[in-house]
Amino acid sequence: MTGMILAQAVAGMHGSVGPIGAGLAAIGAGIGIGQIGGKAVEGIARQPEAVGKIQLNMIIAAALVEGVALFAVVVALLGNK
Amino acid sequence: MTNGSILNLKIFRLSFIYAFFLTMLAIPGLALAQKDTSKAAEQEFDPQAVIMEHIGDSHSWPVIGKTTLPLPVILYTDKGLEFFSSAHLQPEGATYRGNYYTYKIEENKIKAVDAAGKVDEAASARVWDFSISRNVISMIMTMTILLIVFLSVSSAYRKRPGKAPKGLQSFMEPLILFVRDDIALPNLGLKYVKYMPLLLTIFFFILINNLFGMIPFFPGGYNLTGNIAVTATLSVIILLVINLNANKHYWKHIFMPNPWWLFPIMIPVEIVSIFSKPIALMIRLFANITAGHIVILSLISLIFIFHSLAVSPVSIVFVVFMDLIELLVAFLQAYIFTLLSALFIGMATEEHH
Numbered sequence: 449m450t451g452m453i454l455a456q457a458v459a460g461m462h463g464s465v466g467p468i469g470a471g472l473a474a475i476g477a478g479i480g481i482g483q484i485g486g487k488a489v490e491g492i493a494r495q496p497e498a499v500g501k502i503q504l505n506m507i508i509a510a511a512l513v514e515g516v517a518l519f520a521v522v523v524a525l526l527g528n529k
Numbered sequence: 530m531t532n533g534s535i536l537n538l539k540i541f542r543l544s545f546i547y548a549f550f551l552t553m554l555a556i557p558g559l560a561l562a563q564k565d566t567s568k569a570a571e572q573e574f575d576p577q578a579v580i581m582e583h584i585g586d587s588h589s590w591p592v593i594g595k596t597t598l599p600l601p602v603i604l605y606t607d608k609g610l611e612f613f614s615s616a617h618l619q620p621e622g623a624t625y626r627g628n629y630y631t632y633k634i635e636e637n638k639i640k641a642v643d644a645a646g647k648v649d650e651a652a653s654a655r656v657w658d659f660s661i662s663r664n665v666i667s668m669i670m671t672m673t674i675l676l677i678v679f680l681s682v683s684s685a686y687r688k689r690p691g692k693a694p695k696g697l698q699s700f701m702e703p704l705i706l707f708v709r710d711d712i713a714l715p716n717l718g719l720k721y722v723k724y725m726p727l728l729l730t731i732f733f734f735i736l737i738n739n740l741f742g743m744i745p746f747f748p749g750g751y752n753l754t755g756n757i758a759v760t761a762t763l764s765v766i767i768l769l770v771i772n773l774n775a776n777k778h779y780w781k782h783i784f785m786p787n788p789w790w791l792f793p794i795m796i797p798v799e800i801v802s803i804f805s806k807p808i809a810l811m812i813r814l815f816a817n818i819t820a821g822h823i824v825i826l827s828l829i830s831l832i833f834i835f836h837s838l839a840v841s842p843v844s845i846v847f848v849v850f851m852d853l854i855e856l857l858v859a860f861l862q863a864y865i866f867t868l869l870s871a872l873f874i875g876m877a878t879e880e881h882h
Contacts, residue, residue: 511817511858511865515809518816 466528473520480513576830584752584822586664588615592747607655667751716875732867739859755819764807767870775877817862821855
């Protein structure tokens with residue numbers, strides 16, 4: 449808590465650091481879902497007849513990873529003054 | 530080049546004419562905007578307040594423009610039951626003298642105030658709010674729709690046994706079979722029949738509420754699944770179903786982990802994981818739906834923040850794109866909630882291999 453206040457005092461920043469946390473969570477979600485999309489596209493390229501199954505599993509995995517990123521957004525919203 | 534190309538499609542020409550007329554309709558708005566710049570300074574647009582008002586609960590339901598539908602307020606105070614229409618509390622700050630206390634809405638909550646209008650904290654703590662607020666009445670509306678649809682479909686199946694489905698049946702049948710074949714059967718095995726009502730109810734309840742939340746005008750536009758109390762209730766139901774139907778092997782796995790010397794670490798971890806799975810379900814649904822609503826409302830607020838009509842084509846295109854994603858998210862979140870519930874129930878009730 450004091451560390452955060454010190455950091456804001458040094459940088460001359462006003463407001464809370466909650467949105468910074470949400471932005472970091474967005475980086476994590478971007479990397480995760482990008483990996484999922486990339487591997488799914490590779491799988492489709494290797495075996496085009498499995499498109500349906502691969503797409504379905506990609507969407508499910510993307511929703512779960514996005515859930516984790518949204519946990520961080522919820523915490524950021526809660527900590528926002 | 531234009532022989533069979535897309536420019537020849539009749540629908541392209543129709544949509545071009547349609548877009549042209551829509552743009553023409555925006556021009557009177559430009560003229561009006563210049564006349565009103567003197568008033569712009571008085572009403573500073575506060576995007577945060579508008580967004581919070583749209584995604585939160587409230588005691589009245591805005592119908593169109595400034596008209597709202599006042600909803601009944603039911604308060605259980607320590608002295609008795611109060612029942613009045615929220616129209617009495619309508620302009621923010623108006624007080625209403627009830628049978629036992631005087632009430633006022635402050636930051637969307639009803640508080641008891643004394644004669645001068647100052648909030649009386651001690652008395653407010655004794656007033657419990659059981660009002661029919663916007664979320665409650667929209668949930669009742671969703672339940673009515675679900676009951677009508679499913680009772681009619683089930684009576685149609687009973688009255689015409691063995692024949693091909695027709696009408697509403699043929700619309701609901703693929704969805705119900707989807708829940709059975711893709712969610713219930715792979716995760717629950719042969720015992721799926723016992724849990725099908727629960728999974729079907731959860732799936733359709735979340736789906737209908739998500740879809741209605743995306744409709745921008747009157748009977749839609751409420752944010753029920755984005756309310757953490759509602760998703761918490763759904764997860765508590767799943768928690769109870771999992772733990773009351775669990776196998777001996779489930780409890781043995783939690784309280785007696787395999788290498789005995791891991792007891793002090795594994796038992797707290799396993800106990801936390803009993804609760805963390807439904808909590809994750811709750812937060813996932815709540816955050817996805819609320820974040821979707823916030824993004825769409827923020828993109829529309831851009832028009833009002835910039836006070837210019839030129840932002841609107843950009844903003845509207847983004848909003849349409851985000852709405853398509855939200856449609857996918859509405860269906861996907863209902864599917865994921867039901868799938869994970871079926872998975873957890875299956876894991877708790879499966880036989881030891």
